[in-house]
Amino acid sequence: MAQKAQPIRPYGDRRDDGVVQLSFTFPVPLSEKAKEAAAQFVKKMGLTDVKVAAALPAAASYTMFVVYARASHFIDYSEIDIPEVVLKKLGFDELNRLIEEKLARKVVVIGACTGTDSHTVGIDAILNMKGYAGDYGLERYPWFEAHNLGSQVPNEELVRKALERNADAVLVSQVVTQRDVHLDNSRAFIEEAKRAGIHGKVLLLLGGPRVDHKLALELGFDAGFGPGTRPSEVANTIAHALLKKLGKEPASQHYEGEPH
């Protein structure tokens, strides 16, 4: 049966008014001319009612703008179809019990922020004892053995350590996205994983502010996680995927929102 159309567009003041807020930087000093250039740029994007709300010097000869404008197009929300990693989430105690009963050994995970990227806060949020947003990190789970290699870890080293530790899952964090370096680093990691023979055998997870599940799958990972990810989501995903892989949970068993 065809789904009912659900047209949506952004709103600022009133529902469906189409108002959006844009933020961008021009490589010119702050001036009235720069503000007019910003307004013209946004008009060329097909937006109307353009208002440059803020223009701030960002560095010598750079200006950062915040611009409000109005869009006239809609998106049909009912036609959006992307895979999601939403499993039936077990609580901390339930998940540990499940691993103890069904696997009877610790789940080994190893993670790092790779390549030239030095942003460790994201991978720390997932792995460190303290966790994130009131949610314990994987180090805190008695039935996980978590290794956090830190920042700027070369792909070769991460893959080598994964082999050494016989890891069940490898966690790759990519935060910097300038010139698509996160895509290059991620592809290079997948190549290395293939070379070492762990691709398709060990669970490979990618995360970062510009990552989503769809992108991660396209790059050759098993799952992807974006902004606001909680460690418990990652713990659940790893545990269920591992149990399925080992035939200890039916492959046909699907969880709420899981793609199938």
Ligand code: B12
């Ligand atoms: C803190 C910070 C730094 C610190 C990092 C300290 C550290 N130990 O990490 C320092 C000062 C070192 C730094 C340096 C730089 N930074 Co910086 N930094 C930030 C800042 C302010 C916060 C990032 C952060 O900690 N977020 C909080 C965490 C919790 O969020 P997260 O990373 O998204 O992680 C969550 C999810 O994405 C997910 N996740 C992330 N990884 C993974 C992995 C897996 C496997 C999973 C499952 C989930 C997951 O789970 C996490 C929890 O929900 C951001 C701006 C911002 N407000 O975001 C800029 C920012 C990331 N930095 C930026 C830049 C440009 C740099 C520098 C290049 C600056 C420079 N010119 O030197 C350098 C980079 C050096 C390098 N080689 O990488 C830019 C990146 C722009 C871009 N498009 O790429 C940003 C966006 C600032 C900006 N607007 O310009 N930075």
